[in-house]
Each structure stands twice: as C-alpha cells, then as structure tokens.
Amino acid sequence: MTLANASLSLVFSPKWMTARARIRQERSGRGTKAVLIGTVGLIFWLVVFGVLYRVLRYFRGVEEIGPLLAGKLLGLVLLAFLSILLLSNIITALSSFFLARDLDLLVSSPVDWLQLYLAKLGETMAHSSWMVALMAVPIFTAYGTIYDGGFLFPLIALSIFLPLLVVPAVIGSAITLILVNVFPARRTRDLLSLVAIAAAGLLVLLFRIVRPEQLARPEGFQNLLDFITLLRTPTSPLLPSEWATQVVMGWLVGPMDPLPILLLWSTAAALVVFGALLHAKLYTAGFTKAQEGAERFVKGWIWKSLDPLFRRLRVAKREFIIKDLKLFFRDTTQWSQLILLGVLLIIYLFNIKALPLFRGEQVPFFLVTIVSFLNLGLAGFVLASIAARFIFPAISLEGRQMWLLRSSPLDLRALLWSKYWIGTVPLLVLALTITIFTNVLLRATPFMMIVGAATITLLTLAIGALALGFGALYPQFETENAAQIPTSFGGLVFMMTTVGLIAAVVVLEAAPVYAYLQAVNQGGRLTFNPRMLASFLGVFALCTAATVIPLRIGLNRMEGFEF
Amino acid sequence: MIRLSGLRKTYGSFVAVNGIDLHVPRGELFGFLGPNGAGKTTTLRMIAGILRPSAGHITLGGDDIVTDPMSAKQRLGFIPDRPFVYEKLTGAEFLRFVAGLYGQEGDIVERRIDELLDVFELSLWKDELVESYSHGMRQKLIISSALIHRPEIIVVDEPMVGLDPRAARLLKDLFRQFIERGGTVLMSTHTLEVAQAMCDRVAIIQRGDIVAQGTMDELRNQHDADASLEDLFLKLTGGTAMRELADVLEG
Numbered sequence: 001m002t003l004a005n006a007s008l009s010l011v012f013s014p015k016w017m018t019a020r021a022r023i024r025q026e027r028s029g030r031g032t033k034a035v036l037i038g039t040v041g042l043i044f045w046l047v048v049f050g051v052l053y054r055v056l057r058y059f060r061g062v063e064e065i066g067p068l069l070a071g072k073l074l075g076l077v078l079l080a081f082l083s084i085l086l087l088s089n090i091i092t093a094l095s096s097f098f099l100a101r102d103l104d105l106l107v108s109s110p111v112d113w114l115q116l117y118l119a120k121l122g123e124t125m126a127h128s129s130w131m132v133a134l135m136a137v138p139i140f141t142a143y144g145t146i147y148d149g150g151f152l153f154p155l156i157a158l159s160i161f162l163p164l165l166v167v168p169a170v171i172g173s174a175i176t177l178i179l180v181n182v183f184p185a186r187r188t189r190d191l192l193s194l195v196a197i198a199a200a201g202l203l204v205l206l207f208r209i210v211r212p213e214q215l216a217r218p219e220g221f222q223n224l225l226d227f228i229t230l231l232r233t234p235t236s237p238l239l240p241s242e243w244a245t246q247v248v249m250g251w252l253v254g255p256m257d258p259l260p261i262l263l264l265w266s267t268a269a270a271l272v273v274f275g276a277l278l279h280a281k282l283y284t285a286g287f288t289k290a291q292e293g294a295e296r297f298v299k300g301w302i303w304k305s306l307d308p309l310f311r312r313l314r315v316a317k318r319e320f321i322i323k324d325l326k327l328f329f330r331d332t333t334q335w336s337q338l339i340l341l342g343v344l345l346i347i348y349l350f351n352i353k354a355l356p357l358f359r360g361e362q363v364p365f366f367l368v369t370i371v372s373f374l375n376l377g378l379a380g381f382v383l384a385s386i387a388a389r390f391i392f393p394a395i396s397l398e399g400r401q402m403w404l405l406r407s408s409p410l411d412l413r414a415l416l417w418s419k420y421w422i423g424t425v426p427l428l429v430l431a432l433t434i435t436i437f438t439n440v441l442l443r444a445t446p447f448m449m450i451v452g453a454a455t456i457t458l459l460t461l462a463i464g465a466l467a468l469g470f471g472a473l474y475p476q477f478e479t480e481n482a483a484q485i486p487t488s489f490g491g492l493v494f495m496m497t498t499v500g501l502i503a504a505v506v507v508l509e510a511a512p513v514y515a516y517l518q519a520v521n522q523g524g525r526l527t528f529n530p531r532m533l534a535s536f537l538g539v540f541a542l543c544t545a546a547t548v549i550p551l552r553i554g555l556n557r558m559e560g561f562e563f
Numbered sequence: 564m565i566r567l568s569g570l571r572k573t574y575g576s577f578v579a580v581n582g583i584d585l586h587v588p589r590g591e592l593f594g595f596l597g598p599n600g601a602g603k604t605t606t607l608r609m610i611a612g613i614l615r616p617s618a619g620h621i622t623l624g625g626d627d628i629v630t631d632p633m634s635a636k637q638r639l640g641f642i643p644d645r646p647f648v649y650e651k652l653t654g655a656e657f658l659r660f661v662a663g664l665y666g667q668e669g670d671i672v673e674r675r676i677d678e679l680l681d682v683f684e685l686s687l688w689k690d691e692l693v694e695s696y697s698h699g700m701r702q703k704l705i706i707s708s709a710l711i712h713r714p715e716i717i718v719v720d721e722p723m724v725g726l727d728p729r730a731a732r733l734l735k736d737l738f739r740q741f742i743e744r745g746g747t748v749l750m751s752t753h754t755l756e757v758a759q760a761m762c763d764r765v766a767i768i769q770r771g772d773i774v775a776q777g778t779m780d781e782l783r784n785q786h787d788a789d790a791s792l793e794d795l796f797l798k799l800t801g802g803t804a805m806r807e808l809a810d811v812l813e814g
Contacts, residue, residue: 315666
C-alpha cells in the first residue's frame with residue numbers, strides 16, 4: 001500500500017484504536033467507575049426527560065397553540081445547540097487542525113489534503129458535539145413519546161440531527177482556519193477562549209436579566225391572536241435549526257414537508273465542499289503560521305510588587321504561592337474562567353433579589369429565614385463546583401514537574417499547605433460575599449447572619465481540603481488541560497462527597513434554626529439549649545474532620561507518588 | 564559521595580533494578596551505561612528521591628535518601644532526561660523558584676541566576692516564557708537549575724541530548740571543574756564516546772544488574788585488552804547479535 005492512497009479510515013485509525021484501548025482499560029478492573037458514571041448519566045437523562053415530558057404534556061393539552069409552543073421550544077433548544085456547537089467547534093478546531101501532536105506525522109506523510117480535512121473535521125465534530133448529542137437523546141425521546149412519533153421517529157431525529165452537527169463543525173473549522181491565517185495559533189487560542197467564555201457569560205447574564213419567568217404571566221399577553229400569529233412565524237427561517245424543527249414537528253403533528261430536510265442535507269453537503277476548498281487554499285499557510293509565535297516577554301514588575309504580601313512566609317512556601325499565581329494568571333484558558341465565575345455570582349445575587357418575598361405588606365419572616373438557611377446549601381454547592389474547577393486539578397497540574405519537586409528538599413506539607421491556602425482563601429472571600437450579601441438582600445436577622453457566616457466558613461475550609469485531598473487521591477498527571485480534570489472520576493467522587501457533607505451540615509443545623517423560628521414565632525427570646533449546642537458542635541466537628549482527614553490522606557498519597 | 568547498597572526496584576513481578584551495589588566517591592565522575600530499558604533511569608530516579616526503592620539503601624554524602632530525605636536532597640542536583648518545566652514562567656523566574664525550594668533567596672540568588680544564564684548563553688532569554696524555549700534551551704535551563712544551590716552531588720540522566728556541540732563542550736568542562744573541586748557526578752549516557760572521554764569509572768547495567776564496573780583499563784583487562792568501550796559495551800550487553808542491516812534497508 002502506498003501512503004498516497006491512505007484512506008480516511010487509516011488516517012482516523014489511531015484515534016479509533018486509542019479510544020478502543022481506553023474503553024478496554026476502563027472495563028478491566030474499573031467496573032465501579034463505569035457503573036457510577038452510567039448512573040449519574042442516567043439520572044441526568046431522566047431528569048431532562050421528566051421535565052420536558054411534563055412541559056410537553058401540558059402543551060399538548062392546550063388547544064390550538066399547544067403544538068406551536070412545542071415547536072417554538074424545540075426551535076429554541078436546537079438554536080441554542082447550534083450556537084453552543086459553533087463556539088465549541090471553533091475552539092476544538094484550533095487544537096485538532098493546528099496544535100494536535102499527530103499533525104507533524106500527518107502533514108509530513110503523503111496523506112491527501114481532502115482525507116486530512118475530512119479526518120480532522122470528523123475529529124473536531126466528535127470532540128465538540130458528543131455532549132450536545134447525549135443531551136439531545138432525552139429531548140427527542142420526550143417529543144417522540146408525547147406526540148406518538150412511532151418507531152421511525154428515531155430515524156427522523158437522527159436524519160435532522162446529523163446535518164445539525166456537520167454545519168457548525170464546518171463553519172467553526174472555517175472560522176478557525178481564517179483566524180489562524182490572521183493571528184498566531186497560540187494567540188488565537190487565548191483570544192478564542194476569552195471570547196467564547198465572555199460570550200457564554202453574557203448570554204447567560206442577558207437571559208437571566210430579561211426575566212423570562214415574566215412571560216408566563218397572563219397579563220403579559222394583550223391579544224391572543226397576536227400571540228398566535230407570533231408563534232406561527234418562524235423565528236429565523238434561514239437557520240438550519242428552524243428547518244430541523246419543521247421536519248420534527250411536521251412528522252409529529254403534520255403536515256410533513258420534504259423541503260426542510262432537503263435544505264438541511266444539501267446545506268450540510270455544500271458547506272463541506274466549501275470548507276474543503278477553503279482548507280485546500282489556506283491550510284498550509286495557516287499550519288506554518290501555527291508553528292510560530294509562542295508568547296514571549298512578560299512583565300515581571302507586577303509580580304515583584306506582590307512580594308511584600310508574602311514576605312513573612314518561608315521562602316519555599318512564598319515561591320510556591322507566587323509561582324502558582326503566575327501560572328494561573330498567565331494562562332488565558334485558566335483565568336478566563338473567572339469571567340464565568342463573576343457571571344455566576346451576579347446571577348446568584350440577582351436571583352435572590354428577584355425572589356418575590358417582599359411584595360406583601362408584612363415581611364414573611366418565616367420564609368426569609370428558611371430561604372436564608374437553605375441558601376447555605378446552595379452556596380455550598382456553588383463553592384463545591386468552583387473548588388472542583390480550580391482546587392481539584394492543583395496536584396494533577398504539578399505532574400510533569402514532579403521530578404523537580406520530589407528531587408528537591410521541599411517538604412510536601414509545604415506544597416500541600418500552599419496549594420490549600422491559595423485555593424481556599426479566594427474561595428472563602430467568595431463564600432462570605434455570597435452569604436453576607438444574600439442575607440443583606442433577604443434582610444435576615446443577626447442570628448441567621450452569624451449562623452450563615454460561621455457555617456459557610458467551616459464548609460469552605462472543608463470543601464477546599466476535600467478538593468485537594470481527592471485531587472491527590474485521583475491525580476490526572478497526563479491531562480494538560482486543567483478544565484478536563486474536574487470531569488474525571490475523581491472529580492465526580494469529590495462532588496458526591498461534598499454534596500453529602502453539605503446535606504449533613506444542613507440537616508444538623510435544621511434543628512437549631514427550627515428552634516429559633518419557633519422562639520421568634522411565639523414572641524419569646526431564643527435560649528441556647530444543649531441540643532442546639534450539640535448541633536453546632538456536630539457541624540464544627542464534621543467540618544473539621546472533613547478538613548483535616550482529606551489533607552492527611554492527600555499528603556500520604558503524595559508521599560507515595562512515583563514518576 | 565554516593566553509595567548504593569542492595570538497591571532493588573520491582574514493579575509487580577518485573578524486576579527493574581536487581582539489588583545493585585555502587586560507590587562513587589567525592590571527586591569522581593562516574594558513568595552509568597546500559598541499553599534501553601536496562602534500569603539506568605530507574606536507578607537515577609531512586610537516587611534523586613523521585614522513586615522509592617523496593618529494597619536497599621541510598622546514601623548521599625552520608626545521608627539516607629529515604630530516612631533523611633531533606634538533608635540528602637540538599638546535597639543533590641538532579642538533571643532529568645526530559646526537560647519538563649513550567650511553561651508560563653520565565654527562565655529567571657524558574658531559577659528563582661528552584662532556589663526557593665532549596666531555601667535560598669535574596670541578592671546571592673539573583674547574582675547566581677545571572678551567572679548561570681550567562682554561562683549557558685540564556686541571558687537574552689532571561690525574561691521570556693519557557694514555552695518559547697527550544698528543547699536545547701530548556702535542557703540548559705534545567706542544568707542551571709540543578710546548579711543554582713551549589714550542590715555537592717550531581718545526578719544526570721542523558722546530559723547531552725538536545726545540546727548543541729558548544730553547550731555539550733561547556734557541560735563537559737563544567738563537570739570536570741565540578742569534580743576537581745570535590746564534587747561528585749553520576750551520569751547515565753548512551754554516548755559511549757562521551758563516557759570514554761569524561762568518566763573516571765563506568766558501570767554497565769543490563770536487565771537491572773551491574774555486569775561490569777571499573778576504569779576503562781580495568782574493564783579492558785577483565786574482558787579484552789584491545790577492545791574499545793563500544794566493543795565492550797556490545798559484548799557485555801549482547802548487542803553483537805544485530806540484524807542484517809542490508810535486510811532492513813533494502814526491504
């Protein structure tokens with residue numbers, strides 16, 4: 001066989017064989033992991049299916065506008081998918097077409113440009129679409145079940161979904177191809193990750209701030225006929241998501257029109273041809289450019305000015321903290337996540353502010369206290385997610401440099417200590433901000449304010465330790481991308497343990513909060529009884545144990561690391 | 564001084580290093596030779612405290628690496644074969660960080676950084692991120708980092724890989740001067756010319772066992788008086804049974 005005739009399947013084969021080997025490895029001896037991930041995935045599917053099933057059943061019961069609403073909802077979902085896929089494909093294409101490690105081999109081999117394009121397009125599409133594809137399964141199942149789609153419905157769904165994946169993959173790859181020809185690849189990667197995260201954050205923020213829940217209020221509709229007319233008009237007749245909606249709703253409620261499905265497939269095919277031509281024209285120049293231009297000079301004075309902050313620490317700890325801060329803030333893919341965090345915080349506070357608690361004349365004291373108390377659990381969950389993203393990967397990210405840390409006289413306790421505080425202090429600031437601000441917004445009493453602040457402090461210290469401990473127990477030394485580390489098995493175990501801890505704390509504190517509510521309700525003063533004290537002591541003991549034990553276990557595990 | 568006694572490393576049933584004994588005194592440059600997979604890197608990584616021995620002892624200047632790791636590592640500078648460093652630090656920042664790991668700071672460290680970067684011709688790149696360094700530049704940076712705290716012992720795995728002839732020469736001179744001042748160097752290498760030219764003594768390791776050790780003259784006397792180090796190496800490691808090159812090249 002000559003390489004000039006290398007088929008698409010041959011170019012694809014290393015990826016395919018790697019995936020197969022990985023599955024085989026997972027199967028051998030890691031059955032629990034598969035069961036756990038499968039269960040969580042199934043629960044997620046069931047929740048999505050359940051929610052949509054109820055919504056669609058309600059729509060089905062509404063005369064005249066029911067199917068229109070269902071179609072509109074599907075159109076919106078598919079449009080959201082299309083936007084997410086476009087962003088995700090643009091970013092993935094940069095890695096698969098320009099930065100992947102196998103490119104040197106492929107480009108230097110006599111592989112036909114078209115085969116290379118198609119293989120890389122397929123890889124880009126698979127990497128960026130699998131999550132959306134999994135998400136689509138319960139959605140289409142709910143539509144098929146409610147509207148009796150019949151046994152051919154999965155085929156119909158598949159026939160519209162495939163071109164919906166191809167279109168953003170081709171457009172995304174083409175945009176990346178053009179960008180790489182204009183900017184250096186590494187600069188493009190930074191730029192894209194920033195733009196993508198800012199765009200996603202802005203989208204979520206806008207969506208929340210327009211308060212879609214108000215649309216559900218009947219006083220919002222002045223004229224039913226106007227509303228129905230609006231529903232009948234396609235939102236965006238030129239978008240593939242609209243064509244896909246027309247096919248699905250045509251099949252489910254009629255009348256079936258073959259034009260949209262033709263439009264979908266012909267557009268996808270035409271775009272692949274267009275993408276291939278663009279690839280033939282621009283890829284070589286872009287690939288050459290992608291090999292150049294790493295980021296160069298950096299401004300050290302900013303960091304020097306931070307030195308006095310850590311002056312009191314021992315030199316090894318100080319250098320470690322400064323090093324970690326530098327690595328974080330110089331990596332766009334890392335710090336740009338802070339934008340999302342900011343958005344999350346704004347939305348969180350906005351949601352609390354938007355709660356309809358203070359509409360009536362009398363302030364519902366009972367409700368405010370309960371919301372303020374349950375807010376602890378919610379804030380804990382938010383903190384756990386943030387810790388999973390930022391603290392959990394901390395040990396894994398040292399993997400490649402572990403030769404240096406292990407061969408130097410660095411006490412591993414100092415390493416763990418630095419990692420713990422550098423992750424936990426900002427988390428604590430965030431936790432206290434969320435808790436105190438929400439309690440101020442809720443006009444909570446001083447008792448709830450103190451209970452909230454103290455509990456969230458203890459919880460944060462524990463969450464930080466759990467993240468680091470589980471990060472050391474389940475290290476991912478081979479993964480270079482920090483964002484992928486929290487989605488590993490260890491990340492899942494960490495999240496489950498943390499949710500368990502938060503639940504235990506909420507349950508333990510429920511008794512004293514209830515006693516407080518009762519006391520205020522009966523107009524009396526709150527007196528501390530041994531039961532309340534035992535509850536608070538229980539929370540203290542639990543959080544302390546959840547702080548100390550994971551750090552100890554993490555340290556032991558790190559001492560046993562071999563490279 | 565490096566002393567290994569009964570050093571053994573196993574991975575399940577696979578024996579990577581099979582109870583070796585070795586003594587490298589002060590002021591000696593010792594070469595550690597062997598084919599791929601013979602156990603060289605595993606031994607060096609155990610000496611550096613990165614891998615834990617399954618059995619046996621390692622002492623560096625009298626301090627045991629397992630029971631007294633802090634004192635033992637303080638004496639050591641380790642240069643690995645693959646130059647993984649923090650990509651988002653500059654060369655100077657990386658050296659400052661490594662000095663910090665050894666508890667060193669201040670003007671002395673800053674002077675030492677300038678000195679080392681100057682010697683290895685990296686001064687121009689001092690404030691540039693490591694991600695823009697070539698393989699050879701990274702290797703030079705790692706060598707500098709191993710010297711930043713003025714170690715007594717240097718353990719180095721394949722030092723010449725990726726270095727240009729100028730830097731390779733510089734490194735040879737540097738090691739020579741280092742041992743003349745009382746330092747100890749244990750170096751693994753595949754380049755037999757380098758070993759022959761630089762090392763006071765060598766050991767040849769094969770499938771986890773030391774099959775020969777001594778000065779060049781001692782090895783010749785033991786095996787074949789006229790043989791070069793390459794001949795001895797091939798003889799001791801079974802490398803004479805090579806494939807017919809013509810078959811491979813002509814297909």
